[in-house]
Amino acid sequence: MTEKRTVPIAGMMCAACSARVERKLQSIEGIQSAAVSLPGRSALIEFDDSIVTLQDIKKQVDSIGYEMIVDEDKRLEVLEQTEWKRLKRRTLLAWALALLCMSISMGWLNVGNRDAANQIQLILALASIAYCGRSFYITALKQLRHGSASMDTLIALSTFISFIFSAFNTFWGDKFWAAHGVESHTYFDASVMIIAFVLTGRLLEGRARNSTASAIRGLMQLAPKTARIVQGEETQEVPISTLIQGDTLDIRTGEKVPVDGVLKSGEARIDESAMTGEAALVEKKIGDKVLAGTLVREGQFQMTARQVGEKTVLARMIRMVEEAQGTKPPVQRIADRAALVFVPTVIAIALLTFFLWLLIGGTTQLPQAILSAVSVLVIACPCAMGLATPTAIMVGVGKAAQKGILVKDATALEKMRKVDALVIDKTGTLTYVQNNVEMLKPHTREAVAKMQEKDLSLFIMSGDKREHVEHWAKEAGITNFRSEVMPQDKENLVRQLQQEGHCVAMAGDGINDSQALAAADVSFAMGKGTDVAIDVAQVTLMHDDLRLIPTALRLSQKTVRAIRENLFWAFIYNIICIPLAAGLPRLFGSNLQITPIWASALMAFSSLSVVLNSLRLKFSRD
Numbered sequence: 001m002t003e004k005r006t007v008p009i010a011g012m013m014c015a016a017c018s019a020r021v022e023r024k025l026q027s028i029e030g031i032q033s034a035a036v037s038l039p040g041r042s043a044l045i046e047f048d049d050s051i052v053t054l055q056d057i058k059k060q061v062d063s064i065g066y067e068m069i070v071d072e073d074k075r076l077e078v079l080e081q082t083e084w085k086r087l088k089r090r091t092l093l094a095w096a097l098a099l100l101c102m103s104i105s106m107g108w109l110n111v112g113n114r115d116a117a118n119q120i121q122l123i124l125a126l127a128s129i130a131y132c133g134r135s136f137y138i139t140a141l142k143q144l145r146h147g148s149a150s151m152d153t154l155i156a157l158s159t160f161i162s163f164i165f166s167a168f169n170t171f172w173g174d175k176f177w178a179a180h181g182v183e184s185h186t187y188f189d190a191s192v193m194i195i196a197f198v199l200t201g202r203l204l205e206g207r208a209r210n211s212t213a214s215a216i217r218g219l220m221q222l223a224p225k226t227a228r229i230v231q232g233e234e235t236q237e238v239p240i241s242t243l244i245q246g247d248t249l250d251i252r253t254g255e256k257v258p259v260d261g262v263l264k265s266g267e268a269r270i271d272e273s274a275m276t277g278e279a280a281l282v283e284k285k286i287g288d289k290v291l292a293g294t295l296v297r298e299g300q301f302q303m304t305a306r307q308v309g310e311k312t313v314l315a316r317m318i319r320m321v322e323e324a325q326g327t328k329p330p331v332q333r334i335a336d337r338a339a340l341v342f343v344p345t346v347i348a349i350a351l352l353t354f355f356l357w358l359l360i361g362g363t364t365q366l367p368q369a370i371l372s373a374v375s376v377l378v379i380a381c382p383c384a385m386g387l388a389t390p391t392a393i394m395v396g397v398g399k400a401a402q403k404g405i406l407v408k409d410a411t412a413l414e415k416m417r418k419v420d421a422l423v424i425d426k427t428g429t430l431t432y433v434q435n436n437v438e439m440l441k442p443h444t445r446e447a448v449a450k451m452q453e454k455d456l457s458l459f460i461m462s463g464d465k466r467e468h469v470e471h472w473a474k475e476a477g478i479t480n481f482r483s484e485v486m487p488q489d490k491e492n493l494v495r496q497l498q499q500e501g502h503c504v505a506m507a508g509d510g511i512n513d514s515q516a517l518a519a520a521d522v523s524f525a526m527g528k529g530t531d532v533a534i535d536v537a538q539v540t541l542m543h544d545d546l547r548l549i550p551t552a553l554r555l556s557q558k559t560v561r562a563i564r565e566n567l568f569w570a571f572i573y574n575i576i577c578i579p580l581a582a583g584l585p586r587l588f589g590s591n592l593q594i595t596p597i598w599a600s601a602l603m604a605f606s607s608l609s610v611v612l613n614s615l616r617l618k619f620s621r622d
Contacts, residue, residue: 002032004046006319007054010083011066011139012038013202016150016343020143021066028052028060037390043068065142084203091203094132094196097124098189105189118170121188125163133159133195149343155198157347158377162191162596165370185367187374190596194378197601201608222293223314227258230302240308247305253298257290259308266301270294317406317542346380353582360587368583371595375581379599380574388566391614396559399618404527404543405552412538414563415522416556418503422451422549423494423516425508426462426469429526430476430546440475447546448477454550457502461490463512490516507549508537524549555617562617566610573606 012018018038025034025045030052036043047057054070061068101124103109104117111117129137133155140156143149166186169177173184228235230248240258243249248264251257257270269281272294281297284290290303292312309315350373357369393410400407407413424430431438451458460481462469469483482493490506494516497504506513506520509528517523517536525537528544541548579585581599585592594602 001049002046003049004044005054006042006044007057008042008069009036009061009066010041010069012036012041013139013151016148017066020064020148020150021061024060024064025057028057031057037394064146064148065139087199087203090132091196091199094128094192094199097128097132098192098196100124101128101192102189105186115170118166118186118188121186122167122170125166125188125191128192128195129159129163132199136195136198149347151343153343154346154377154380155194157350158374158596159191159194161370161377162187162194162374166191187371187596190374193597194599197597198603201603201605222256223312224256224258243305243308245305245308247308249303249305250300251296251303252300253296255296257292257294257296257303259292259305260312260314261290261303261306263288263290264302264304266299268296268299268301271297317401342380346377349380349578349582350374350376357583368586372581372583372593374596375583375594375599376578378596379577379581379594379603388570388610389563391611392559392562392566392617395614395617396555396562400552400555403548403551404541404545405548405555406540406542407538407552408540409538412522413556414560415503416505416539416553417560419505419522419553420455421457421459421497421502422505422507423459423461423490423497423520424478424506424546425490425510425513426460426464426472428509428528429507430460431472438472440472441544441546443545443547444476447549450547450550452477454553457497459493459497461485461493461516487512487515491519494519505549507541507546524552558617558620562614566613569613570606570610573602577602 009021012021018036021043022034022036025031025036025043028047030049031045031047033046034043045057058068058070100109101121104111104121104124111120136152136156136159139150139152143153166188169184169186173186177184223240225240226237227240227243228250229238229243230250235250243259249258249261251268253268263284263286265286267283267285270284270290272282272291284299284301289306291314292307293314307313310319353376354369354373357365357372361368393413396413397407397410400413427433427438430444431440433439448458458478458480460469460473460476460478462472462481462483463485464483466483469481473479473481482489485493490508490513494504494506498519498521503521505522505524506516507524507526508514508517509526514536517525523537523539525534525540526544527534527540527542534540539552577594577599580592581594583593
């Protein structure tokens with residue numbers, strides 16, 4: 001049986017990491033598809049559980065140096081919070097060691113003669129490498145055993161080379177280099193500063209990344225942790241995870257409904273705004289449906305549980321947002337392919353830089369060759385490139401969810417900006433029926449006017465009689481309409497518009513809309529529509545409000561713009577900085593060069609800038 005799961009994965013630090021995990025997952029027999037999200041620290045996998053189990057998949061992922069979390073009691077948030085505190089301690093210590101080492105190196109702190117200064121710096125650098133930066137070396141060694149490399153490989157190589165070269169010069173440098181007419185130097189400060197800057201970058205990136213996951217946390221916080229179950233004449237408070245279909249629950253004023261169900265006794269006025277967008281309180285009587293996560297403002301009642309656990313509307317919303325944040329738009333494939341070859345390419349460039357300097361100046365240029373090679377290894381980190389698309393997608397999908405727009409697939413979020421034609425079902429989408437009387441939905445005229453301002457071609461499709469459809473088309477302000485149509489006719493119109501060169505969206509709510517929804521480039525299902533329509537559509541409008549469509553189109557434009565900005569700066573950063581780090585200007589008489597210390601600072605800044613640029617979406621006005 002095919003199963004689809006979003007599973008947390010700990011230990012991923014860069015694009016090369018996520019690309020490696022994704023490639024490993026895709027190579028496992030029984031996995032039909034896999035998409036790994038670096039900022040989400042998760043993988044969306046579809047697998048045949050008769051061929052491979054989650055435990056089997058976990059063993060394969062863990063074997064390449066990462067940790068896939070399948071134990072429900074062991075949550076990624078807890079692990080990452082613990083790791084974040086540990087990272088904070090290591091970062092603070094790394095800076096203390098780095099500043100002390102720098103003070104000795106620059107002569108700000110007098111510790112005696114040059115030999116004593118070098119030996120103290122060696123001890124400080126060794127402490128920084130052994131404690132603060134040990135995770136780089138552990139990960140790099142694990143990946144080396146599997147013939148792979150990542151950002152940790154670059155950091156481990158650069159700091160190790162700087163340390164070994166400096167340690168050699170501390171004890172034998174003067175004698176060795178004097179024979180070649182070169183003054184001996186140590187670069188312990190480079191090793192410790194690289195570690196301090198990289199750890200700082202990861203600390204800030206982790207904090208910023210935490211903001212991108214706020215949409216999921218907000219949805220999760222809607223559901224209470226416990227519920228009162230009625231057992232005879234008594235009630236008992238139990239975790240909601242223990243509830244089953246058919247349980248009778250007692251709900252009181254000020255409490256949240258724990259699961260989906262129907263009123264068995266009593267009555268209440270419920271705030272459903274978080275789920276449906278309806279600002280007014282909704283009256284609930286015996287037999288009425290209530291949803292998990294909604295708030296009881298007035299009254300008290302008993303309810304019968306109907307959907308529990310993963311089957312509630314709220315759980316489905318959370319799952320849809322998680323899956324959408326884990327999917328990848330086509331533009332991400334470019335970065336993924338680049339990430340797989342990026343680290344080996346950087347190592348090759350660093351080696352080329354090293355040998356070119358030796359070729360130019362012989363052994364007299366060995367210090368310059370090492371300095372340049374280390375700078376290339378540090379600065380050419382693929383983190384910014386790997387974070388460019390997924391951080392923007394996470395924020396975009398999360399912001400959409402907060403507005404009641406549930407995006408199933410990141411491809412739809414990318415495509416929406418191209419939509420220039422919208423086919424709309426009439427009954428249930430434009431209009432509704434409160435006692436066998438059809439009425440125009442609130443805000444429909446406003447929504448239509450906004451879409452027409454964007455030069456969208458609008459078409460109404462309905463199975464009703466011509467005069468009826470014409471009346472409601474006029475009421476909505478839409479001139480193009482078709483009446484007495486069958487489901488196939490709706491699909492035919494979508495395909496006809498596509499053949500004419502339009503990017504077509506379809507909005508509907510019924511089973512008879514499913515063909516057209518499946519055929520459209522982007523499909524919107526109304527939140528109060530049928531399960532079939534919601535399952536087929538790429539986007540669900542939970543608030544049942546057509547104004548959300550122009551909002552979604554604008555959000556798509558902003559998200560794609562953020563992705564392009566991120567990718568542009570990530571690529572430009574490397575194109576400009578790698579030649580500077582390699583010391584190319586020095587060949588033309590300039591003293592301009594990015595040293596290892598500056599390289600580590602710029603590398604950390606590049607990753608952070610991409611995350612912060614994506615977070616601008618979160619605070620942008622629609």
